[in-house]
Structures are given as C-alpha cells and as structure tokens.
Amino acid sequence: MTAEPQPDANPRLDERQRLAWLRLIRSENVGPRTFRDLIDHFGTAEAALEGLPGLSRRGGKGNLRICPEREAEDELSAHEAAGARLVAMGEPGYPPHLRHIDGPPPLLSVRGSGETLSRPQTLAIVGARNASLSGRKFAATIAGDLSANGYVIASGLARGIDAAAHEAALAGGTVAVFAGGIDHLYPPEHGPLLTAILDAGGTAISEMPFGWKPRGRDFPRRNRLISGLSLGVVVIEAAKASGSLHTARFALEQNREIFAVPGSPLDTRSEGANRLIQQGAALITCAKDILDALAGRSEPTLPFGTGFSEPGGSAPEDPSDQVRQRILTALGPTPVEVDDLIRDLGEPPRTVHVILLELELAGRLERHRGQKVSLVY
Numbered sequence: 001m002t003a004e005p006q007p008d009a010n011p012r013l014d015e016r017q018r019l020a021w022l023r024l025i026r027s028e029n030v031g032p033r034t035f036r037d038l039i040d041h042f043g044t045a046e047a048a049l050e051g052l053p054g055l056s057r058r059g060g061k062g063n064l065r066i067c068p069e070r071e072a073e074d075e076l077s078a079h080e081a082a083g084a085r086l087v088a089m090g091e092p093g094y095p096p097h098l099r100h101i102d103g104p105p106p107l108l109s110v111r112g113s114g115e116t117l118s119r120p121q122t123l124a125i126v127g128a129r130n131a132s133l134s135g136r137k138f139a140a141t142i143a144g145d146l147s148a149n150g151y152v153i154a155s156g157l158a159r160g161i162d163a164a165a166h167e168a169a170l171a172g173g174t175v176a177v178f179a180g181g182i183d184h185l186y187p188p189e190h191g192p193l194l195t196a197i198l199d200a201g202g203t204a205i206s207e208m209p210f211g212w213k214p215r216g217r218d219f220p221r222r223n224r225l226i227s228g229l230s231l232g233v234v235v236i237e238a239a240k241a242s243g244s245l246h247t248a249r250f251a252l253e254q255n256r257e258i259f260a261v262p263g264s265p266l267d268t269r270s271e272g273a274n275r276l277i278q279q280g281a282a283l284i285t286c287a288k289d290i291l292d293a294l295a296g297r298s299e300p301t302l303p304f305g306t307g308f309s310e311p312g313g314s315a316p317e318d319p320s321d322q323v324r325q326r327i328l329t330a331l332g333p334t335p336v337e338v339d340d341l342i343r344d345l346g347e348p349p350r351t352v353h354v355i356l357l358e359l360e361l362a363g364r365l366e367r368h369r370g371q372k373v374s375l376v377y
Contacts, residue, residue, distance in 0.1 A: 013088050019072050020045035021088060025106050026067035026075075026209060027052060029361045033103035037357050041350075052361065055354075058318070059362030078210045084111045084182050095205075096120050101228040101254050102371075105207035109182035112203035116173040122152040123290070124226045124251075126244040127161030127236035128269045135161060135237040135269070138261060140168035142234065145287035147172030154229045156222055157190055157204075161236050161244075166193060170200040175229060178206035179222040180214030223247040231294060232257030234284070238272030245272045248281070253369060257293060259284045319351045327355050328375070331365075335372035 013021060024045045025035050030052075038048040049066060056064035079085055086107050087093045093114035098104050110117065125143055127135065143153050143165040153169035155162040157176040166174045176197055180186060182204060185194055194204060207225060208218065223246045227233050233251040235258070238244035251258050260281040263270025277283050284290055326345055330336075342352050356373060359365035366376050 012091050017045065018086065018088065019069065019076070020049060021106055022072040022075060022086065023067040023069060024048055026072065028065040029056075029363055031103070031367075032105050032207075033367060034357065034360055035106050036103070037353055041354060041357065055358045056361040058324070059358030059360070060364055061362035064361060075210045079109060079182070082111070082183055082210070084109055084210075086110070087114075093118055095122070095229045097122065097230065098225065098228045101224070104228070105225070107207070109178075109206045109208070109210065110203060111182055111205075112198045113173070113201045114203070116152055116201060117175060117203045117205065119152050119173065120231075121150055122154055122175065122230045123294075124154045124230040124233040124247065125161065125165035125236065126155055126223075126226065126233060126247050127238055127273075128242065128244070129158050129160040129162075130269070131160035131164070131237050132267070132269065135263075136164040139164040139236050142236075142284075142287050142290075143168040143174075146290065147174075149287070149291055154226055156219075156226055157186075157194065159187060159190075163190065163193060166197060166202075170196055170202065173200070174202045176202070176204045177222050177226050177229070178204060178208070178214070179218040180206065181208050181210045181212035182206045183210055184213055186214050219243055220246050224250045227251040227256055228254055230256060231297060232259060232290070234259045234261070234290065235273050235276055235281070236261045237263060237267075237269040238276075239269055240271040240275060242272045245276070248276055258282065259290055259293070261285070319347075319355055323347055323351060324355050324358075327352065327359075331373065331375045333374055333377060335366075335368040335370075335374040338371050338373060341373070 024030060024038065039045065042048040042051050052064055052066055087110050089099050089104055089106050093110065094108065095117055097120065123146055125139060127139060139161045147153055147169040152173045152175060153165050154175040154177065155165045157166065166176060174197055176194060185191055223243060227247050227250040233247055233256060235244050235248055248258050258276060258281040260273040260276040260283060262277060262283055263273055282293055330341060330344060342349050345352060356365055364376050366374050368374065
C-alpha cells in the first residue's frame with residue numbers, strides 16, 4: 001500500500017521525480033490507472049521505469065517503448081517556453097475534486113491561474129456545438145449567475161454552449177479543458193476567447209502530451225476531466241448521441257450531480273437532455289435550482305482514493321507462471337470485474353494486480369469502466 005499524502009501537506013515533486021513521472025506516463029501502454037498500479041507495485045516512478053521491461057516481457061511483449069529522458073526534458077522545456085507548467089496530483093494547484101476520480105491524471109498541463117483551478121466550488125456546463133440562440137443565451141445567463149455566486153465554470157472551449165458559458169463566467173473564473181496538448185487549441189478560432197480566459201485569471205488544462213493534436217477518441221477523455229473537476233454537470237441542448245451525454249455518464253460514475261435543461265421535443269438538440277431528465281437528472285430552469293441543490297456542499301461524494309505519494313521500498317516477489325496461466329484461463333473477451341477475478345482465483349489481490357499489469361503493458365489487456373478487464377485478441 002502507498003502512503004497517502006496529508007490533505008494539507010501538498011508535497012511537491014523534486015525535479016528528478018517530476019522527470020520520472022513524466023517519462024512513466026508517456027511510456028507505451030501506461031495510462032493513469034496503470035501509472036498508479038506501477039507506483040503501488042514499485043514504490044517510485046524511477047523504480048517503475050527500471051521494472052517496465054521485465055513486466056512487459058512476462059506479459060508477452062519484449063519491445064515496450066519507454067519514454068527517453070531527453071524526450072521528457074524537451075517536453076518540460078516546451079511547457080516552460082509556452083508559459084505552461086506540469087502540475088502533479090497532490091501538489092498545490094491540482095484540482096481538488098479531480099484527484100478523487102477513478103484513474104486521475106498523474107500530471108496536468110496548466111496555463112493560467114492556479115487559484116481558479118484550486119477552488120472547490122466548480123460546476124461544468126456543456127451542450128451542443130450547433131446550439132440555438134436561445135440555448136446560448138440560457139447558457140450565458142446561468143453561467144453568469146453561478147459565477148456571481150462564487151462558482152468556477154468548467155467546460156471544453158467548444159463552439160456553442162461551451163463558448164457561451166466561458167464568456168459569461170470570465171469575471172468569476174473559468175476553466176477550459178483541452179482534448180489535445182495544451183499548445184493545440186481546438187477550435188482554432190477560439191484563440192481570442194482563450195486569451196480572454198487567461199487574462200481574466202482563468203485556466204486552461206490538458207492531460208495530453210505537449211504537441212498532441214486532438215483526435216476523435218481524445219474528446220471523451222477530455223469530457224471525463226470536465227466532470228471530474230466539478231461538483232456537478234449542467235447539460236444544455238444535447239442530442240441523443242452528443243458528447244455532452246458522455247460527460248453526464250462520467251459524472252454519474254464519479255458520483256457528481258447531473259442537471260439538465262428541458263427543451264422542445266421537436267428539437268433534436270434537446271433529445272439527450274430530455275432523456276437525462278427521464279432517467280433521473282435534476283430538471284433546472286435557472287441558476288437558483290442548482291444553488292439550492294448544492295447548498296452547503298463543496299465536496300462531491302468520493303468513491304475513490306484521495307491521491308498517492310512515493311513511499312519508496314522494494315517491489316514484491318514476482319508471481320509464479322502457474323498463477324499467470326490461471327489468470328489467462330479465467331479471462332476472455334467478455335469484461336469481468338477485477339474483484340470477481342480475485343475471489344474466483346483465491347490469490348492475493350496484489351498478485352493478481354501485478355499479472356494484470358504485465359498483460360496491460362504487453363497490450364494484451366483492456367480496462368473497462370466499472371473496474372472491469374478483458375483480454376485483447
């Protein structure tokens with residue numbers, strides 16, 4: 001088990017640790033959940049980097065790409081040149097709610113005010129890119145009212161509802177979450193809006209590498225951060241296949257509040273929001289509805305841990321090949337819960353997690369929501 005940092009301690013990484021963390025999260029097949037598992041197993045990022053080749057080989061892959069030290073140094077320098085910085089989970093300036101989600105990003109690229117990002121009273125407003133005039137006006141009204149009541153507004157800097165919410169919340173602070181690297185603005189015409197956000201004391205963040213151009217698959221990752229930053233998510237004009245519904249689904253998994261603005265059944269842009277209301281989202285028509293629902297709350301219900309630090313120490317002994325084979329036999333293409341796998345095998349949880357790590361680093365294991373895993377064929 002790793003030692004949990006004290007809530008008021010906010011330990012900072014030294015330069016050596018920060019470089020090792022960056023190299024580890026940028027290495028092949030290492031995502032936020034795998035990163036934490038590796039720290040749990042090895043104790044430090046430096047030790048994990050040394051142990052990666054062995055884990056990958058035992059999982060069936062012999063040429064795992066480990067991020068070179070020079071590449072990580074170049075990324076750190078690029079951040080500095082762009083007026084950005086990398087903030088580690090547990091450090092001052094890391095969003096207080098984000099560290100409680102399942103698989104929080106160990107490092108965030110940040111531009112702008114750390115104060116805005118650190119405020120716990122944060123709400124997300126998301127919705128249609130092709131929003132109607134009335135939808136954009138409502139987003140601006142509700143964002144402005146929430147901002148005037150002390151809330152930071154988080155959104156994705158997209159066209160439509162996102163842009164209207166950001167603009168209306170400039171005076172009170174707003175957070176723009178990027179799908180690509182912190183240097184890749186999307187859409188590009190929102191450069192003036194981003195400048196206004198930063199000049200007003202707001203913040204832009206990303207979990208992606210510097211220089212990363214956003215792809216379609218990166219937007220759900222962005223949406224997970226938008227909801228993870230926030231106490232709740234407000235959905236305005238979302239079609240039934242909208243990315244805003246992804247944000248709402250992540251909010252549900254993260255035990256955040258979900259608010260939806262009803263719309264005309266004749267407008268396809270309202271199908272998703274209306275469906276959310278049918279499924280139990282809080283129907284809202286003004287900012288007061290949200291303020292009443294969140295009265296006295298500055299923390300979401302927290303289903304996951306509070307963070308992690310580097311305790312040091314040595315890694316445990318490697319599992320036997322017999323146990324590895326039993327796990328491979330138990331797994332298949334259908335996702336199963338890790339806890340069910342542990343109970344079925346009767347092996348120590350740490351042993352099972354190490355073997356799952358080996359398979360994941362080798363590209364043979366896929367993780368799913370709800371703590372489920374499956375084999376990749």
